[in-house]
Amino acid sequence: MRHVTIYDTTLRDGAQAEELNLTAQDKLRIARKLDELGIHYIEAGWPGSNPTDASFFDTVKSHTFANARLVAFGSTHLNRTTPENDPNLAALLAAETPVITIFGKTWDMHATKALGVSLERNLELIRNSVAYLASRVDEVIFDAEHFFDGFKHNPEYALLAIRTASEAGAARLILCDTNGGTLTSELSETVKAVMTALPDAEIGIHAHNDSELAVANSLEAVRLGATQVQGTINGYGERCGNANLCSIIPNLELKMGIQAIGPENLRRLLITSHFVSETANLRPFMRQPFVGASAFAHKGGIHVSAILKDSRTYEHIDPTTVGNSQRVLLSDQAGRSNILFKTRELGYDLDKTDTTVDALLKELKLKESMGFEYSVAEASFELMLLEALGRKPDYFTFRHFFVVDAKREEDAEPFTEATVIINVKGQAEHTAATGMGPVNALDRALRKGLERFYPNLSEIRLLDFKVRVLSGAVRDTGGTASFVRVLIETGDRHERWTTMGVSHNIIEASWQAVVDSINYKLLRDDKRRAKEAKE
Incomplete structure (x- = not known):
């Protein structure tokens, strides 16, 4: 079985994403979680570039990692300096990481215009920097910045630049689609050319997502022989983001038969994805493949009927392999199968011939037409179910x-x-x-x-409150007289739950959601006490 190393740059490239800000302690917590996931390399930041990274590298020196090698990131030395007196290289070495990654210009236009040096001097900067670092750390990785754009414009020079890095001692050459504009067919031809020109070099891929092709480009590079993939958790990164490791890793493991982190670690993928989102104070993307809440969610009645017989009918993998789970949603598109699945999931065993099923389905479709959405407020659905069964407690x-x-x-x-x-x-x-x-x-x-x-009500806390104006609902008159839907997320020391209300009157809609939230709390407490009494 082929093996590919995974290089995570969430803490450096990912941290350049808009709205994403991490403290030094945030970065340390995420680094530990990435290590638990089995990531091979963690690029932690650019030492000396900002106080946060400086603090992190000072703190992390006292920590050890079970799986990952920590990486410090920086550039080739300045044109006006030598490696021995360059502050950037000095800061990289002061970080005391076993691996250092430096980027260099491989697009001739960037060397002459952005950097302002001759093409030969640019090669000297690459050669001198790599050789100086390679003699002082375990491993130097060379990021060939703008490689694919450079190859399009001047393939001979782009190849010469990475050959120079390789001969100077770079352990790996990473081909970077820095602008994220390379089509997969173009990338394929370029990678083949690199493999032919440098058959003994270890090649990696670093793709950006500006054309929505970062994952596809990364997988194609691996298919052609790349042995390292660089990316970020959840695809965070500058502009449109980096290659999403939460999609790349399962595709490698489950679709291509290439080992990245192994099946046991793969089951931690969803937890890691959510941990990084929460630490960054960003909402998880619910429609993200593999790890999103909607990745294995089924709404249509025909779909639900089929997955109850065999989940392969509408699921491309077993969701548990990536730590996810199958979900059945309740909506106006639901059928009896949705009701039966959801009620059994909640612990109520209804027969498909039970008249309650038809009554619930009718009530569900009516409520959904008014703007209720039980797929996101399952606590309210359980209370509606108990009412239909004549078992709703009278608190x-x-x-x-x-x-x-x-x-x-x-x-x-x-x-x-x-x-x-x-x-x-x-x-x-x-x-x-x-x-x-x-x-x-x-x-x-x-x-x-x-x-x-009910003294236990003092435990609950409002966690989230959302109001949405509904257009097109039954009896909707539009404008300020529209229906509104209120969603309330509540939690106690045991769990979190979501309830809702719908009305023309926002106070009435809120009241419905608050009442459901309190009733659900009391219901869960009764269930918990009953379970403890049996045990």
């Missing part, structure tokens, strides 16, 4: 709410007060509370009336 009964918003001065914050009347265990509770807006005031007033009876 409290709504009688009345009243909300007042007042703004007395132009620059002052509005004042909000909510009054709630509910029946709880045979008693009428009349409570009032102020809040930061009507939803917060209602939530606080409702909890004030319930926590005396």
Whole structure:
């Protein structure tokens, strides 16, 4: 079996993405997680270029990694210096990493215009820098910057540049599609030419995604003989991003029969993807192949009916191989199969002939036509299911709410007060509370009336609140009279759940979502206590 080494540059190239900012501690946490995944090389940053990277390299010296080799990244030495007195090379060596990667110009136009040196002097910069570093660290990797554009313009010079790096002691030559504009057919011909010209060299690929081809180009380079792939987790990177390792790795392992990190580590791919997203404070891309929440999600009734018989009908791999799982969504496109799958997943075993199934399906389609979307609010669906089964617990009964918003001065914050009347265990509770807006005031007033009876409600916290204006819903009149959908994500020390409400009135929609959230919390607590009593 062929082996390919995986070189992760999330902490350096990925960190150049818009909206992505990492502290030194963030970088250390991600580096550990990448090591757990079985990544072979972790490019951690450019020493001396900024305080964050300087702090990281100082801190990481006291840490060891089980699988990965840490890499410091930089450029060839400056035109006005020699390797011995160049500050960039000095900073690279001071990082004390076993591997150093330097990039050099392989596009003649970049050498003469961007760098402002002659073509011969550019080769000297490459030769001198690689040779100086190669005698001082375990391994030097040469990133051939803009190689594919350079090869198109002047193939002889581009090849001469990487040959120079190889002869100076570079362990690997990385062909970089820095602008991300190379078509796969062009890349294929270029890689073949490199393999012919330098048959004994270790070749790698570093692709950017400006033409949405970074993954395809990386896989093609490997097919043709490249032994290292550079990329980032989730494809983070400057402009349109880098080659996405979360797609490259499973394609290598599962489709091409090439070992990258091995099947056991492959199962950690989704966890790693989400960990990096959370650490970077970015929402995971739900439609990302392999590791996205929607990667193995099924909505159409015909699809669900088929996967219940054999998941291969609509899934190209077993989702568990990458740490993901199959999901069945509930929508107006659902059939009986969707209902049966979801109810069994929730622990309710319904027979397909049960009249509850048809009733639920009818109610689901009606609610979805109004703007409800149970595929993203499964807690609300379970409560609707229990109501259809006649088993929904009666924790409290709504009688009345009243909300007042007042703004007395132009620059002052509005004042909000909510009054709630509910029946709880045979008693009428009349409570009032102020809040930061009507939803917060209602939530606080409702909890004030319930926590005396259900103390565990003090554990829950609002994690997310989203409002969306729905156009095209049944009875929608448009504009400010449109239906709105409110999604609330709530959590306690055990789990997180999402509930929703839909109405022309945003306060009513929010109230529906808040009530479902509280009812679901109480339901889960009852289930947990029942399970503990049995055990």
